[in-house]
Amino acid sequence: MKPVNIGLLGLGTVGGGTVKVLKRNADEITRRAGREIHIGVVAARDLNRSRICDTAGIRLTTDPYEVVTDPGVDIVVELIGGLEPAKDLVMRALDAGKHVVTANKMLIALHGNEIFAKASEKGRMVAFEAAVAGGIPIIKALREGLSGNKVEWLAGIINGTCNFILTEMREKGRDFRDVLKEAQALGYAESDPTFDVEGIDAAHKLTILASIAFGIPLQFDRVWTEGISSVTSLDVAYAETLGYRIKLLGIARRAEKGIELRVHPTLIPERRLIANVNGVMNAVLVKGDAVGPTLFYGAGAGAEPTASSVVADIIDVVRTLTSDPENRVPHLAFQPEAISDIPILPIEDIETAYYLRLSAEDRPGVLADVTRILADHNISIEAIIQKEPPNGESHLPVIMLTQKVQERKLNDAIREIEALPVIGGPVKRIRLETLG
Numbered sequence: 506m507k508p509v510n511i512g513l514l515g516l517g518t519v520g521g522g523t524v525k526v527l528k529r530n531a532d533e534i535t536r537r538a539g540r541e542i543h544i545g546v547v548a549a550r551d552l553n554r555s556r557i558c559d560t561a562g563i564r565l566t567t568d569p570y571e572v573v574t575d576p577g578v579d580i581v582v583e584l585i586g587g588l589e590p591a592k593d594l595v596m597r598a599l600d601a602g603k604h605v606v607t608a609n610k611m612l613i614a615l616h617g618n619e620i621f622a623k624a625s626e627k628g629r630m631v632a633f634e635a636a637v638a639g640g641i642p643i644i645k646a647l648r649e650g651l652s653g654n655k656v657e658w659l660a661g662i663i664n665g666t667c668n669f670i671l672t673e674m675r676e677k678g679r680d681f682r683d684v685l686k687e688a689q690a691l692g693y694a695e696s697d698p699t700f701d702v703e704g705i706d707a708a709h710k711l712t713i714l715a716s717i718a719f720g721i722p723l724q725f726d727r728v729w730t731e732g733i734s735s736v737t738s739l740d741v742a743y744a745e746t747l748g749y750r751i752k753l754l755g756i757a758r759r760a761e762k763g764i765e766l767r768v769h770p771t772l773i774p775e776r777r778l779i780a781n782v783n784g785v786m787n788a789v790l791v792k793g794d795a796v797g798p799t800l801f802y803g804a805g806a807g808a809e810p811t812a813s814s815v816v817a818d819i820i821d822v823v824r825t826l827t828s829d830p831e832n833r834v835p836h837l838a839f840q841p842e843a844i845s846d847i848p849i850l851p852i853e854d855i856e857t858a859y860y861l862r863l864s865a866e867d868r869p870g871v872l873a874d875v876t877r878i879l880a881d882h883n884i885s886i887e888a889i890i891q892k893e894p895p896n897g898e899s900h901l902p903v904i905m906l907t908q909k910v911q912e913r914k915l916n917d918a919i920r921e922i923e924a925l926p927v928i929g930g931p932v933k934r935i936r937l938e939t940l941g
Protein backbone atom coordinates (compact mmCIF):
# COMPACT_ATOMS: atom_id res chain seq x y z
CA MET A 506 0.00 0.00 0.00
CA LYS A 507 1.22 3.50 -0.76
CA PRO A 508 2.70 5.41 2.24
CA VAL A 509 0.57 7.95 4.08
CA ASN A 510 1.97 11.40 3.42
CA ILE A 511 2.44 13.91 6.25
CA GLY A 512 2.67 17.66 5.79
CA LEU A 513 4.24 19.26 8.85
CA LEU A 514 3.82 22.90 9.89
CA GLY A 515 6.56 24.17 12.23
CA LEU A 516 9.94 22.69 13.05
CA GLY A 517 10.51 24.01 16.57
CA THR A 518 10.63 22.00 19.81
CA VAL A 519 7.65 19.71 19.10
CA GLY A 520 8.03 19.68 15.30
CA GLY A 521 11.68 18.68 15.62
CA GLY A 522 10.82 16.00 18.19
CA THR A 523 8.09 14.64 15.92
CA VAL A 524 10.45 14.26 12.93
CA LYS A 525 12.99 12.52 15.16
CA VAL A 526 10.50 10.02 16.61
CA LEU A 527 8.85 9.30 13.24
CA LYS A 528 12.26 8.59 11.70
CA ARG A 529 13.79 6.68 14.60
CA ASN A 530 10.77 4.42 15.18
CA ALA A 531 9.72 4.14 11.53
CA ASP A 532 9.72 0.32 11.47
CA GLU A 533 7.72 -0.08 14.68
CA ILE A 534 5.31 2.63 13.57
CA THR A 535 4.69 0.91 10.21
CA ARG A 536 4.05 -2.41 11.98
CA ARG A 537 1.50 -0.68 14.21
CA ALA A 538 -0.20 1.56 11.64
CA GLY A 539 -0.26 -1.02 8.87
CA ARG A 540 1.16 1.56 6.46
CA GLU A 541 4.39 3.40 6.04
CA ILE A 542 4.23 7.01 7.23
CA HIS A 543 6.25 9.41 5.13
CA ILE A 544 7.02 13.07 5.94
CA GLY A 545 6.57 14.64 2.52
CA VAL A 546 6.86 18.35 3.20
CA VAL A 547 7.67 20.62 6.14
CA ALA A 548 6.99 24.35 6.45
CA ALA A 549 9.59 26.12 8.56
CA ARG A 550 10.12 29.81 9.01
CA ASP A 551 13.86 29.80 8.58
CA LEU A 552 15.27 27.09 6.31
CA ASN A 553 18.88 27.66 7.36
CA ARG A 554 18.50 27.40 11.14
CA SER A 555 20.21 24.47 12.77
CA ARG A 556 17.63 21.96 13.95
CA ILE A 557 17.34 19.22 16.52
CA CYS A 558 16.37 16.77 13.77
CA ASP A 559 17.73 15.52 10.48
CA THR A 560 15.64 16.78 7.57
CA ALA A 561 17.39 14.77 4.84
CA GLY A 562 14.90 13.57 2.23
CA ILE A 563 12.17 16.01 3.35
CA ARG A 564 11.01 18.86 1.13
CA LEU A 565 11.24 22.16 3.05
CA THR A 566 9.29 25.32 2.31
CA THR A 567 8.73 28.63 4.06
CA ASP A 568 5.12 28.77 2.90
CA PRO A 569 2.74 26.83 5.18
CA TYR A 570 -0.13 27.29 2.68
CA GLU A 571 1.86 25.22 0.20
CA VAL A 572 1.61 22.34 2.70
CA VAL A 573 -2.13 22.54 3.45
CA THR A 574 -3.06 22.73 -0.22
CA ASP A 575 -0.57 20.11 -1.47
CA PRO A 576 -2.70 17.41 -3.15
CA GLY A 577 -0.20 14.74 -2.09
CA VAL A 578 -0.57 15.46 1.66
CA ASP A 579 -3.00 13.22 3.59
CA ILE A 580 -2.48 14.50 7.15
CA VAL A 581 -1.48 18.02 8.17
CA VAL A 582 0.37 18.21 11.49
CA GLU A 583 0.11 21.74 12.92
CA LEU A 584 2.97 22.54 15.32
CA ILE A 585 3.50 26.27 14.82
CA GLY A 586 1.28 27.28 17.75
CA GLY A 587 -0.71 30.50 18.28
CA LEU A 588 -4.11 31.38 16.85
CA GLU A 589 -3.26 32.80 13.45
CA PRO A 590 -2.24 31.66 10.95
CA ALA A 591 -2.68 28.27 12.71
CA LYS A 592 -6.50 28.47 12.66
CA ASP A 593 -6.70 29.53 9.03
CA LEU A 594 -4.23 26.78 8.06
CA VAL A 595 -6.23 24.11 9.91
CA MET A 596 -9.51 25.26 8.32
CA ARG A 597 -7.89 25.31 4.86
CA ALA A 598 -6.43 21.84 5.44
CA LEU A 599 -9.90 20.49 6.36
CA ASP A 600 -11.43 22.23 3.34
CA ALA A 601 -8.79 20.56 1.19
CA GLY A 602 -9.87 17.17 2.61
CA LYS A 603 -6.89 16.59 4.92
CA HIS A 604 -7.01 15.17 8.42
CA VAL A 605 -5.32 17.31 11.08
CA VAL A 606 -3.14 16.54 14.09
CA THR A 607 -2.29 19.45 16.40
CA ALA A 608 -0.60 20.14 19.76
CA ASN A 609 -2.17 23.60 19.92
CA LYS A 610 -4.33 23.75 23.08
CA MET A 611 -5.02 27.47 22.69
CA LEU A 612 -6.42 26.87 19.20
CA ILE A 613 -8.60 23.94 20.34
CA ALA A 614 -9.78 25.63 23.56
CA LEU A 615 -10.78 28.84 21.75
CA HIS A 616 -11.87 27.61 18.32
CA GLY A 617 -12.36 23.87 18.70
CA ASN A 618 -16.17 24.03 18.46
CA GLU A 619 -15.88 25.62 15.00
CA ILE A 620 -12.96 23.43 13.90
CA PHE A 621 -14.74 20.19 14.89
CA ALA A 622 -17.92 21.32 13.14
CA LYS A 623 -15.92 21.86 9.95
CA ALA A 624 -14.14 18.51 10.38
CA SER A 625 -17.49 16.70 10.80
CA GLU A 626 -18.91 18.46 7.75
CA LYS A 627 -15.91 17.29 5.73
CA GLY A 628 -15.77 13.81 7.29
CA ARG A 629 -12.24 14.44 8.55
CA MET A 630 -10.49 13.92 11.91
CA VAL A 631 -8.79 16.47 14.13
CA ALA A 632 -6.59 14.79 16.76
CA PHE A 633 -5.13 16.74 19.68
CA GLU A 634 -3.64 14.36 22.27
CA ALA A 635 -0.46 16.45 22.56
CA ALA A 636 -2.50 19.52 23.49
CA VAL A 637 -3.17 18.31 27.05
CA ALA A 638 -0.53 17.02 29.45
CA GLY A 639 2.07 16.48 26.70
CA GLY A 640 2.98 12.82 26.56
CA ILE A 641 0.26 11.49 28.89
CA PRO A 642 -2.49 9.82 26.82
CA ILE A 643 -5.21 11.53 28.85
CA ILE A 644 -7.48 12.41 25.92
CA LYS A 645 -7.44 8.77 24.85
CA ALA A 646 -8.10 7.65 28.44
CA LEU A 647 -11.06 9.97 28.96
CA ARG A 648 -12.63 9.56 25.53
CA GLU A 649 -12.21 5.80 25.29
CA GLY A 650 -10.85 4.05 28.37
CA LEU A 651 -13.25 5.70 30.82
CA SER A 652 -16.25 6.07 28.51
CA GLY A 653 -18.41 3.79 30.67
CA ASN A 654 -18.19 6.18 33.61
CA LYS A 655 -20.00 9.25 34.73
CA VAL A 656 -17.01 11.47 35.53
CA GLU A 657 -17.51 13.13 38.92
CA TRP A 658 -14.45 15.36 38.92
CA LEU A 659 -10.93 15.67 37.63
CA ALA A 660 -7.96 17.61 38.95
CA GLY A 661 -4.68 17.97 37.13
CA ILE A 662 -1.19 19.36 37.28
CA ILE A 663 -1.33 20.34 33.63
CA ASN A 664 1.33 23.00 33.26
CA GLY A 665 4.87 21.64 33.41
CA THR A 666 6.48 25.07 33.59
CA CYS A 667 4.54 26.05 36.74
CA ASN A 668 5.13 22.68 38.36
CA PHE A 669 8.83 22.99 37.61
CA ILE A 670 8.91 26.48 39.15
CA LEU A 671 6.96 25.48 42.29
CA THR A 672 9.13 22.39 42.76
CA GLU A 673 12.39 24.34 42.50
CA MET A 674 11.02 27.01 44.88
CA ARG A 675 10.11 24.37 47.47
CA GLU A 676 13.12 22.10 47.16
CA LYS A 677 15.91 24.60 46.54
CA GLY A 678 14.46 27.97 47.53
CA ARG A 679 15.29 29.19 44.02
CA ASP A 680 14.15 32.49 42.60
CA PHE A 681 11.02 32.41 40.43
CA ARG A 682 12.59 34.31 37.49
CA ASP A 683 15.70 32.08 37.32
CA VAL A 684 13.63 28.92 37.21
CA LEU A 685 11.35 30.37 34.54
CA LYS A 686 14.40 31.16 32.38
CA GLU A 687 15.55 27.56 32.74
CA ALA A 688 12.09 26.24 31.76
CA GLN A 689 12.23 28.43 28.65
CA ALA A 690 15.69 27.16 27.73
CA LEU A 691 14.47 23.56 28.10
CA GLY A 692 11.60 24.20 25.65
CA TYR A 693 8.83 23.76 28.26
CA ALA A 694 7.44 27.28 28.32
CA GLU A 695 5.00 28.82 25.82
CA SER A 696 6.38 31.47 23.46
CA ASP A 697 4.74 33.99 25.82
CA PRO A 698 5.59 32.56 29.27
CA THR A 699 2.90 34.65 30.99
CA PHE A 700 0.53 32.05 29.49
CA ASP A 701 2.20 29.47 31.73
CA VAL A 702 2.74 31.56 34.85
CA GLU A 703 -0.70 33.20 34.87
CA GLY A 704 -2.56 29.90 34.46
CA ILE A 705 -3.85 30.59 30.93
CA ASP A 706 -2.18 27.53 29.39
CA ALA A 707 -3.61 25.34 32.16
CA ALA A 708 -7.04 26.92 31.54
CA HIS A 709 -6.77 26.03 27.83
CA LYS A 710 -6.08 22.43 28.78
CA LEU A 711 -8.77 22.31 31.46
CA THR A 712 -11.30 23.62 28.91
CA ILE A 713 -10.51 20.61 26.72
CA LEU A 714 -10.51 18.08 29.57
CA ALA A 715 -13.85 19.31 30.92
CA SER A 716 -15.49 19.10 27.51
CA ILE A 717 -14.54 15.49 26.97
CA ALA A 718 -15.23 14.53 30.59
CA PHE A 719 -18.73 16.02 30.78
CA GLY A 720 -19.84 16.38 27.15
CA ILE A 721 -20.08 20.19 27.26
CA PRO A 722 -18.96 22.72 24.63
CA LEU A 723 -15.45 24.19 24.89
CA GLN A 724 -15.88 27.28 27.09
CA PHE A 725 -12.48 28.78 27.82
CA ASP A 726 -13.96 32.14 28.81
CA ARG A 727 -15.85 30.49 31.69
CA VAL A 728 -12.74 29.09 33.42
CA TRP A 729 -11.77 30.88 36.64
CA THR A 730 -8.05 31.44 36.12
CA GLU A 731 -5.33 32.34 38.63
CA GLY A 732 -1.63 31.68 38.12
CA ILE A 733 1.31 31.22 40.45
CA SER A 734 2.89 34.67 40.31
CA SER A 735 1.41 35.61 43.69
CA VAL A 736 2.62 32.42 45.45
CA THR A 737 5.58 33.29 47.68
CA SER A 738 8.23 30.96 49.09
CA LEU A 739 6.78 31.85 52.53
CA ASP A 740 3.41 30.36 51.53
CA VAL A 741 5.16 27.27 50.17
CA ALA A 742 7.01 26.88 53.50
CA TYR A 743 3.94 27.53 55.73
CA ALA A 744 1.90 25.05 53.69
CA GLU A 745 4.64 22.49 54.22
CA THR A 746 4.60 23.08 58.00
CA LEU A 747 0.89 22.23 57.93
CA GLY A 748 1.42 19.07 55.85
CA TYR A 749 0.47 20.44 52.42
CA ARG A 750 2.08 21.13 49.04
CA ILE A 751 1.08 24.00 46.77
CA LYS A 752 0.37 22.96 43.16
CA LEU A 753 -1.23 24.78 40.25
CA LEU A 754 -4.32 22.64 39.66
CA GLY A 755 -6.94 22.64 36.95
CA ILE A 756 -10.16 21.39 38.52
CA ALA A 757 -13.43 20.42 36.82
CA ARG A 758 -16.20 19.13 39.04
CA ARG A 759 -19.81 18.18 38.50
CA ALA A 760 -21.66 19.97 41.32
CA GLU A 761 -25.37 19.95 42.05
CA LYS A 762 -26.24 23.07 40.04
CA GLY A 763 -23.58 23.01 37.35
CA ILE A 764 -19.93 22.49 36.55
CA GLU A 765 -16.99 24.05 38.40
CA LEU A 766 -14.13 25.03 36.10
CA ARG A 767 -11.15 26.57 37.83
CA VAL A 768 -7.36 26.92 37.64
CA HIS A 769 -5.58 28.20 40.73
CA PRO A 770 -2.74 27.46 43.14
CA THR A 771 -4.05 24.81 45.54
CA LEU A 772 -2.92 23.32 48.83
CA ILE A 773 -3.13 19.52 48.68
CA PRO A 774 -2.26 17.06 51.44
CA GLU A 775 1.31 15.86 51.00
CA ARG A 776 0.23 12.23 51.45
CA ARG A 777 -1.62 12.29 48.10
CA LEU A 778 0.32 10.80 45.18
CA ILE A 779 -0.42 13.87 43.08
CA ALA A 780 1.19 16.13 45.71
CA ASN A 781 4.45 14.33 44.94
CA VAL A 782 4.42 15.00 41.21
CA ASN A 783 7.45 17.21 40.74
CA GLY A 784 9.43 19.10 38.13
CA VAL A 785 8.02 19.20 34.61
CA MET A 786 5.94 16.07 35.24
CA ASN A 787 2.16 16.33 34.88
CA ALA A 788 -0.58 14.24 36.45
CA VAL A 789 -4.33 14.10 36.05
CA LEU A 790 -6.56 12.57 38.69
CA VAL A 791 -9.95 11.48 37.33
CA LYS A 792 -12.76 10.25 39.55
CA GLY A 793 -15.27 8.13 37.66
CA ASP A 794 -18.39 6.76 39.35
CA ALA A 795 -17.60 3.19 38.33
CA VAL A 796 -13.81 3.07 38.31
CA GLY A 797 -13.19 5.30 41.34
CA PRO A 798 -10.08 7.49 41.36
CA THR A 799 -7.51 6.99 38.57
CA LEU A 800 -4.21 8.82 38.22
CA PHE A 801 -2.39 9.46 34.95
CA TYR A 802 1.24 10.55 35.24
CA GLY A 803 4.02 11.46 32.82
CA ALA A 804 6.05 14.20 31.16
CA GLY A 805 3.84 17.18 30.39
CA ALA A 806 6.20 19.03 28.08
CA GLY A 807 9.40 18.69 26.09
CA ALA A 808 10.22 17.72 22.52
CA GLU A 809 9.98 13.92 22.52
CA PRO A 810 7.32 13.40 25.22
CA THR A 811 5.03 15.72 23.26
CA ALA A 812 6.05 14.08 19.98
CA SER A 813 5.02 10.76 21.52
CA SER A 814 1.41 12.01 21.55
CA VAL A 815 1.63 13.65 18.12
CA VAL A 816 2.90 10.40 16.59
CA ALA A 817 0.23 8.34 18.40
CA ASP A 818 -2.41 10.65 16.92
CA ILE A 819 -0.91 10.23 13.45
CA ILE A 820 -1.06 6.44 13.85
CA ASP A 821 -4.65 6.67 15.15
CA VAL A 822 -5.66 8.70 12.10
CA VAL A 823 -3.90 6.29 9.73
CA ARG A 824 -5.66 3.30 11.30
CA THR A 825 -9.08 4.92 10.89
CA LEU A 826 -8.56 6.60 7.50
CA THR A 827 -10.94 4.26 5.74
CA SER A 828 -13.54 4.02 8.52
CA ASP A 829 -16.98 5.50 8.18
CA PRO A 830 -16.86 8.97 9.85
CA GLU A 831 -20.07 8.12 11.76
CA ASN A 832 -18.25 5.32 13.54
CA ARG A 833 -15.20 7.23 14.72
CA VAL A 834 -14.69 8.33 18.33
CA PRO A 835 -16.36 11.79 18.50
CA HIS A 836 -13.96 14.73 18.83
CA LEU A 837 -15.39 15.74 22.22
CA ALA A 838 -16.09 12.14 23.32
CA PHE A 839 -19.88 12.63 23.19
CA GLN A 840 -21.92 12.62 19.97
CA PRO A 841 -22.11 16.23 18.67
CA GLU A 842 -25.92 16.33 18.97
CA ALA A 843 -25.67 15.14 22.60
CA ILE A 844 -23.44 17.96 23.87
CA SER A 845 -25.14 19.41 26.95
CA ASP A 846 -25.70 23.03 27.97
CA ILE A 847 -25.26 22.37 31.70
CA PRO A 848 -24.13 25.73 33.22
CA ILE A 849 -20.64 26.62 34.44
CA LEU A 850 -20.82 27.93 38.00
CA PRO A 851 -19.51 31.37 39.00
CA ILE A 852 -16.52 31.15 41.39
CA GLU A 853 -18.57 32.67 44.27
CA ASP A 854 -20.80 29.58 44.19
CA ILE A 855 -18.06 27.02 44.70
CA GLU A 856 -17.31 25.48 48.06
CA THR A 857 -13.80 24.67 49.18
CA ALA A 858 -11.46 24.94 52.17
CA TYR A 859 -8.93 27.78 52.35
CA TYR A 860 -5.46 28.68 53.51
CA LEU A 861 -5.49 32.27 54.79
CA ARG A 862 -2.45 34.35 55.62
CA LEU A 863 -2.83 37.69 57.32
CA SER A 864 -0.59 40.17 58.95
CA ALA A 865 -1.77 41.14 62.45
CA GLU A 866 -0.55 43.62 65.04
CA ASP A 867 1.29 41.84 67.84
CA ARG A 868 -1.06 42.56 70.77
CA PRO A 869 -3.75 40.73 72.79
CA GLY A 870 -7.29 40.37 71.42
CA VAL A 871 -6.34 40.58 67.75
CA LEU A 872 -6.81 36.89 67.00
CA ALA A 873 -10.10 36.91 68.93
CA ASP A 874 -11.40 39.68 66.59
CA VAL A 875 -10.46 37.66 63.52
CA THR A 876 -11.93 34.38 64.76
CA ARG A 877 -15.15 36.15 65.84
CA ILE A 878 -15.67 37.46 62.29
CA LEU A 879 -15.12 33.96 60.90
CA ALA A 880 -17.52 32.48 63.45
CA ASP A 881 -20.15 35.14 62.60
CA HIS A 882 -20.01 33.85 59.00
CA ASN A 883 -20.20 30.22 60.12
CA ILE A 884 -16.66 29.53 58.95
CA SER A 885 -14.88 26.87 61.03
CA ILE A 886 -11.15 26.97 61.54
CA GLU A 887 -9.26 23.72 61.03
CA ALA A 888 -5.79 24.92 62.06
CA ILE A 889 -4.08 28.13 63.07
CA ILE A 890 -0.42 29.04 63.42
CA GLN A 891 1.21 32.26 64.45
CA LYS A 892 4.76 33.11 63.45
CA GLU A 893 7.27 35.46 65.04
CA PRO A 894 7.20 38.92 63.43
CA PRO A 895 10.03 39.26 60.88
CA ASN A 896 12.95 41.37 62.18
CA GLY A 897 11.94 44.83 63.29
CA GLU A 898 8.32 44.49 62.10
CA SER A 899 5.32 45.23 64.31
CA HIS A 900 3.00 42.76 62.52
CA LEU A 901 3.13 39.00 62.76
CA PRO A 902 1.99 36.50 60.15
CA VAL A 903 -1.06 34.41 61.11
CA ILE A 904 -1.86 31.36 58.99
CA MET A 905 -5.24 29.64 59.16
CA LEU A 906 -6.86 26.72 57.43
CA THR A 907 -10.64 26.86 57.21
CA GLN A 908 -13.11 24.07 56.69
CA LYS A 909 -15.18 24.05 53.51
CA VAL A 910 -17.15 27.24 52.92
CA GLN A 911 -18.84 28.91 49.98
CA GLU A 912 -16.50 31.43 48.36
CA ARG A 913 -19.12 34.20 48.56
CA LYS A 914 -19.24 33.84 52.37
CA LEU A 915 -15.48 33.80 52.65
CA ASN A 916 -15.26 37.01 50.59
CA ASP A 917 -17.66 38.73 53.01
CA ALA A 918 -15.62 37.62 56.02
CA ILE A 919 -12.32 38.67 54.43
CA ARG A 920 -13.70 42.15 53.70
CA GLU A 921 -14.56 42.54 57.40
CA ILE A 922 -11.19 41.21 58.55
CA GLU A 923 -9.33 43.55 56.23
CA ALA A 924 -11.29 46.49 57.66
CA LEU A 925 -9.95 45.80 61.19
CA PRO A 926 -7.39 48.51 62.07
CA VAL A 927 -5.09 45.85 63.60
CA ILE A 928 -4.75 43.99 60.29
CA GLY A 929 -2.04 45.18 57.91
CA GLY A 930 -2.67 44.78 54.18
CA PRO A 931 -4.81 42.30 52.27
CA VAL A 932 -5.59 38.79 53.49
CA LYS A 933 -3.87 36.23 51.27
CA ARG A 934 -6.04 33.23 50.33
CA ILE A 935 -5.15 29.96 48.60
CA ARG A 936 -7.81 27.32 48.01
CA LEU A 937 -7.31 23.90 49.58
CA GLU A 938 -8.56 20.58 48.19
CA THR A 939 -8.25 17.25 49.95
CA LEU A 940 -8.89 15.35 46.66
CA GLY A 941 -10.32 12.45 48.59
Ligand SMILES: NC(=O)c1ccc[n+]([C@@H]2O[C@H](COP(=O)([O-])OP(=O)(O)OC[C@H]3O[C@@H](n4cnc5c(N)ncnc54)[C@H](O)[C@@H]3O)[C@@H](O)[C@H]2O)c1
Nearest residue numbers: 515516517518519548549550584585586608609806807811
Ligand atom coordinates in the same frame (compact mmCIF):
# COMPACT_ATOMS: atom_id res chain seq x y z
N1 LIG B 1 7.00 22.65 23.92
C1 LIG B 1 6.22 21.79 24.53
O1 LIG B 1 6.66 21.09 25.44
C2 LIG B 1 4.79 21.64 24.10
C3 LIG B 1 4.01 20.63 24.70
C4 LIG B 1 2.67 20.46 24.30
C5 LIG B 1 2.15 21.30 23.33
N2 LIG B 1 2.92 22.29 22.78
C6 LIG B 1 2.32 23.10 21.72
O2 LIG B 1 2.96 22.76 20.50
C7 LIG B 1 2.95 23.87 19.63
C8 LIG B 1 4.39 24.14 19.19
O3 LIG B 1 5.16 24.45 20.34
P1 LIG B 1 6.76 24.45 20.36
O4 LIG B 1 7.16 24.44 21.76
O5 LIG B 1 7.28 23.44 19.42
O6 LIG B 1 7.03 25.92 19.78
P2 LIG B 1 8.33 26.46 19.03
O7 LIG B 1 8.29 27.94 19.11
O8 LIG B 1 9.54 25.73 19.51
O9 LIG B 1 8.06 25.98 17.54
C9 LIG B 1 7.17 26.61 16.65
C10 LIG B 1 7.86 26.68 15.31
O10 LIG B 1 6.93 27.10 14.32
C11 LIG B 1 7.59 28.02 13.47
N3 LIG B 1 6.58 28.86 12.83
C12 LIG B 1 5.82 29.82 13.41
N4 LIG B 1 5.01 30.37 12.48
C13 LIG B 1 5.29 29.76 11.32
C14 LIG B 1 4.80 29.91 9.99
N5 LIG B 1 3.84 30.80 9.71
N6 LIG B 1 5.32 29.13 9.04
C15 LIG B 1 6.27 28.21 9.32
N7 LIG B 1 6.78 28.02 10.57
C16 LIG B 1 6.28 28.80 11.53
C17 LIG B 1 8.53 28.78 14.36
O11 LIG B 1 9.57 29.40 13.62
C18 LIG B 1 9.03 27.69 15.29
O12 LIG B 1 10.18 27.06 14.80
C19 LIG B 1 2.29 24.99 20.40
O13 LIG B 1 0.93 25.01 20.08
C20 LIG B 1 2.49 24.59 21.85
O14 LIG B 1 1.52 25.14 22.71
C21 LIG B 1 4.22 22.46 23.14
Ligand SMILES: N[C@@H](CCO)C(=O)O
Nearest residue numbers: 664665666693695806
Ligand atom coordinates in the same frame (compact mmCIF):
# COMPACT_ATOMS: atom_id res chain seq x y z
N1 LIG C 1 4.07 25.31 28.28
C1 LIG C 1 3.41 24.06 28.48
C2 LIG C 1 3.84 23.08 27.44
C3 LIG C 1 3.05 21.80 27.46
O1 LIG C 1 1.75 22.01 27.03
C4 LIG C 1 3.78 23.55 29.88
O2 LIG C 1 4.69 24.09 30.50
O3 LIG C 1 3.12 22.62 30.36
Ligand code: NA
Nearest residue numbers: 634637639641
Ligand atom coordinates in the same frame (compact mmCIF):
# COMPACT_ATOMS: atom_id res chain seq x y z
NA1 NA D 1 -1.76 14.14 26.16
